[in-house]
């Protein structure tokens with residue numbers, strides 16, 4: 001039956017995450033962005049909430065409650081708080097979820113418990129490449145068979161790179177044209193990590209990764225389905241884009257009711273009010289597209305088309321909402337004391353992101 | 360019930376049923392009645408009256424309620440939006456009677472629509488030459504006289520107004536004011552049965568699209584209806600007339616406006632149907648030329664046509680989902696004023712753009728009257744205008760999200 005109401009359990013989760021985002025993420029978001037540092041205490045608390053571990057397999061101590069719809073609900077709320085911090089909170093999933101889906105028993109046994117322990121352990125996935133036309137389905141990075149192992153070459157970027165873990169999951173093309181994942185120790189010879197500075201998500205440390213003849217044993221290979229990985233990434237990012245857009249919209253709406261010009265709140269002018277109305281409509285519509293794609297994933301269906309359409313739509317909607325918010329605040333929107341300029345920089349990032357979070 | 364995008368088996372059956380009707384009964388005469396603008400589309404009207412009124416096949420099990428109603432409207436407008444509006448049914452007039460009428464009124468006015476007699480139509484007449492979006496500014500008057508009300512005024516753009524005013528058994532729901540000095544509080548709706556003396560059909564409009572639909576001008580000159588034909592309460596509470604929208608004094612007007620919360624999702628669904636028709640056509644025509652969307656290609660590598668198609672698909676589905684959400688809320692008994700206007704605003708604009716893009720993508724064949732795409736572009740535009748224009752629905756959304764009364768945002 002067609003219905004758009006989250007289950008009671010999901011509503012409870014949403015409420016918890018919403019409180020967390022409002023009370024813990026928002027207050028530190030601007031400082032983190034300016035200092036380029038993540039808030040360790042907030043990440044530790046997020047870990048206690050089990051937002052990632054709930055979805056991991058029970059066999060390794062996870063909650064066994066994988067749901068892309070629930071993940072989308074959570075991702076939106078976190079990103080509403082702050083995109084960079086949200087990506088950090090969900091980063092353990094960047095390694096843990098692909099291993100849960102595609103890893104061997106041995107790989108799961110070796111790696112998953114790390115993300116399910118007492119303390120927060122970040123994850124690191126290298127998919128995007130620093131070139132025009134970066135194509136997650138056909139990476140330019142290569143994995144060549146060599147004896148009973150592989151040699152990796154190529155370059156990656158936008159790779160989350162927080163302290164606290166010692167592997168990175170690298171996606172590279174194999175000789176048969178397909179792509180696979182490779183678990184690479186961060187200290188491996190031939191692996192060079194250069195810290196990045198991007199326009200937005202500055203609180204999240206990311207690196208450009210050079211792979212120069214990096215050797216890994218055969219046991220490091222993860223038989224990834226890249227299409228599935230990208231699909232799950234697009235659903236997660238679409239939900240996060242909705243969160244960013246909603247944050248921008250709410251900031252603009254509240255400001256417009258306060259700010260007066262020509263003797264009345266600017267929200268009483270149609271030029272402002274209609275812009276806000278359009279934002280609200282587009283955000284709700286985009287959210288439903290993201291949910292539909294997530295719902296398909298939960299049914300075990302291929303959802304590449306729906307996820308791609310949703311993500312494509314969200315890229316536009318988030319950017320327009322953020323840009324609209326800057327405009328509604330006028331000159332104040334351009335100033336870093338207010339959030340919209342940050343929303344604008346973060347929203348544009350979805351044009352470059354791919355699998356920076358997973359469901 | 361969790362979030363679910365899966366229609367029930369009953370909705371699936373209904374979609375199939377109405378798609379077949381659209382395909383077999385509407386499409387073949389679609390162009391004909393686009394060209395023969397003011398002719399009654401006999402084939403459709405007679406077929407529908409005889410064979411189309413029955414419910415879709417159904418199985419025991421859950422139903423999607425209003426969502427299924429939207430699916431029906433979508434499929435029939437995928438067939439032909441003009442013919443859909445010409446379907447012999449109580450339509451918007453029926454919605455008004457159903458929402459505000461007493462059981463006695465419902466029986467009296469709606470029985471003919473279930474009968475075996477000849478086809479009948481219902482209509483709703485709000486708009487006047489000098490009052491469209493601002494429905495509270497209507498000038499048509501109703502004056503009590505003994506057991507009757509006497510109506511005087513002019514109504515324009517009345518969908519199905521020819522059938523509803525002329526064919527016995529039908530009716531027009533007419534908005535008129537009992538007391539101009541009372542503002543909104545004075546506005547009431549009256550059921551005027553077809554053939555009532557004093558209700559005159561002046562003629563039908565020539566239009567950009569939905570040409571199979573009879574858009575009538577009706578003049579009321581000392582048109583008398585029994586007092587039992589008033590929908591809702593006759594009481595005019597003048598207290599703070601026109602000063603503040605939102606108090607009980609305006610309940611009658613507001614009540615009437617509230618029927619839009621139920622009809623806007625249906626109009627949005629109608630829009631989606633036209634958009635889907637155009638999109639299906641374009642996707643098929645381009646696929647025949649070897650052009651398909653690569654969902655797994657990086658955006659930078661997509662052609663302009665692929666990008667256009669992706670956008671059209673996403674926008675159409677976005678409109679459909681907003682529509683279904685507004686409908687699903689009705690199933691739950693939730694207030695959906697905001698969501699109904701969101702759906703209508705989104706669907707009206709999205710489908711206007713999608714059909715215009717479809718003509719563009721197809722080039723000369725898109726522009727040619729040998730194919731229906733150019734017609735769908737003309738048909739689609741009305742969805743951005745009636746049942747509250749794009750701007751009026753934006754206004755409603757804006758008031759809701761800002762929590763402003765109408766006096767603060769007009």
Ligand SMILES: Cc1cc2nc3c(=O)[nH]c(=O)nc-3n(C[C@H](O)[C@H](O)[C@H](O)COP(=O)(O)OP(=O)(O)OC[C@H]3O[C@@H](n4cnc5c(N)ncnc54)[C@H](O)[C@@H]3O)c2cc1C
Nearest residue numbers: 483484485486490491492516517518574745746748750769
């Ligand atoms: C084919 C067709 C069928 C119709 N069927 C029916 C029917 O069955 N029954 C019925 O009663 N009516 C019907 N209508 C009338 C329709 O609902 C009106 O045309 C519509 O509400 C707009 O009113 P208007 O044409 O007077 O435009 P106006 O109200 O004059 O509006 C003109 C422009 O100004 C904008 N505008 C108006 N007010 C505002 C505001 N406050 N803020 C910002 N912009 C504003 C409008 O959006 C529009 O763009 C039909 C119309 C057509 C064309």
